[in-house]
Amino acid sequence: MSITDQLLEAVLLYGLPVLFGVILIASVGVPFPISLTLVAAGSFVKQGEMKLAPVIIAASIAAILGDQIGYGLSRWCGRSLVDRITLRLGGAAKIKRAEAVSTKWGGPGIFFSRWLVTALGPWLNFTSGMAHYPWRRFIVWGAPGQVLWVVLYVMLGYIFSDRVQYIAEILGNLGWAILALIVAIILGWKLIRYFRPSSSVAA
Amino acid sequence: MAINVELSVETDPQALMKKKLTWRQSVVAVAFLMSLSLAIFFVVRAVRPMIYWHYHQDEPIRGWMTMGYVAHSYRVPPHVLHSALGLPDKPPDKRSLREIAKAQNRSMDEIRSLLLQAIVQARRPYPASPSPPTNPEASP
Numbered sequence: 001m002s003i004t005d006q007l008l009e010a011v012l013l014y015g016l017p018v019l020f021g022v023i024l025i026a027s028v029g030v031p032f033p034i035s036l037t038l039v040a041a042g043s044f045v046k047q048g049e050m051k052l053a054p055v056i057i058a059a060s061i062a063a064i065l066g067d068q069i070g071y072g073l074s075r076w077c078g079r080s081l082v083d084r085i086t087l088r089l090g091g092a093a094k095i096k097r098a099e100a101v102s103t104k105w106g107g108p109g110i111f112f113s114r115w116l117v118t119a120l121g122p123w124l125n126f127t128s129g130m131a132h133y134p135w136r137r138f139i140v141w142g143a144p145g146q147v148l149w150v151v152l153y154v155m156l157g158y159i160f161s162d163r164v165q166y167i168a169e170i171l172g173n174l175g176w177a178i179l180a181l182i183v184a185i186i187l188g189w190k191l192i193r194y195f196r197p198s199s200s201v202a203a
Numbered sequence: 204m205a206i207n208v209e210l211s212v213e214t215d216p217q218a219l220m221k222k223k224l225t226w227r228q229s230v231v232a233v234a235f236l237m238s239l240s241l242a243i244f245f246v247v248r249a250v251r252p253m254i255y256w257h258y259h260q261d262e263p264i265r266g267w268m269t270m271g272y273v274a275h276s277y278r279v280p281p282h283v284l285h286s287a288l289g290l291p292d293k294p295p296d297k298r299s300l301r302e303i304a305k306a307q308n309r310s311m312d313e314i315r316s317l318l319l320q321a322i323v324q325a326r327r328p329y330p331a332s333p334s335p336p337t338n339p340e341a342s343p
Binding site: 177 | 228231232234235238239241242244245246248249252253255256262263265266267269271272275276277278297299301302
């Protein structure tokens with residue numbers, strides 16, 4: 001992929017500022033091949049092209065900052081837009097329900113979407129902002145998740161420094177598999193609830 | 204929700220099974236099967252590189268990689284790759300292969316095959332991989 005090539009080339013050539021910028025933009029929601037970039041950064045550390053501590057610190061700060069930008073944008077700009085849309089097209093009740101879910105499951109959801117189901121990360125920033133999820137709690141759940149994500153991916157790249165692409169491929173696919181599995185569990189639970197009432201009455 | 208209330212009237216489970224799924228429930232069932240198949244699909248895709256890794260060891264050479272990375276990944280001394288592309292061994296070339304290809308007016312396929320050739324040569328137990336032509340003291 002050409003964008004992957006260009007991103008990694010830029011990281012190699014210009015180092016930390018580019019790594020910082022790429023992760024910041026990706027955390028807001030631009031779909032960059034960020035897993036590969038982080039794993040590759042770990043490999044570059046191992047090869048002596050970059051230093052471990054600055055990579056982890058810069059990447060963590062960028063990721064946390066990116067989250068706040070996504071959250072802030074949706075909280076202060078997105079909300080009024082959604083209100084205007086629901087006023088015209090309806091669906092305000094659904095938004096309300098989504099907000100309730102977001103507030104109820106927000107914390108662990110934010111934490112796990114930072115490092116385990118990363119595809120949901122920017123999406124949850126958006127919904128958390130929309131739902132006016134308390135900003136302090138958003139940081140408390142989000143920041144450790146992001147640091148964990150950075151450390152995990154960079155260290156995997158460091159340990160398997162000669163297998164960067166395989167690692168990124170495995171991590172990416174596992175992330176999607178977990179997401180699909182979570183959706184399947186939720187839907188499966190709904191189906192079970194559909195069949196259950198009669199059996200409890202029959203028993 | 205409303206569905207449960209409606210269904211709780213049913214007492215015989217078999218009758219319930221036969222009962223037609225409502226439109227909404229069918230959508231949930233289809234979505235459930237789809238998400239389950241997607242999960243399996245991605246697990247397979249995650250496992251595939253592990254198997255490939257186990258049997259083949261080497262990952263494909265890509266444009267973003269540097270000579271240093273390819274040498275590291277394929278476990279060959281960097282000077283072997285440098286000389287394969289006619290580049291000086293020192294200082295280590297930090298450009299990506301894509302840039303080198305552009306500078307040398309070669310396609311990535313060409314670069315890839317040249318490097319693979321050199322790697323195969325260097326890995327052979329016979330003859331021993333050649334020492335760097337210009338810098339004998341260069342560390343591998």
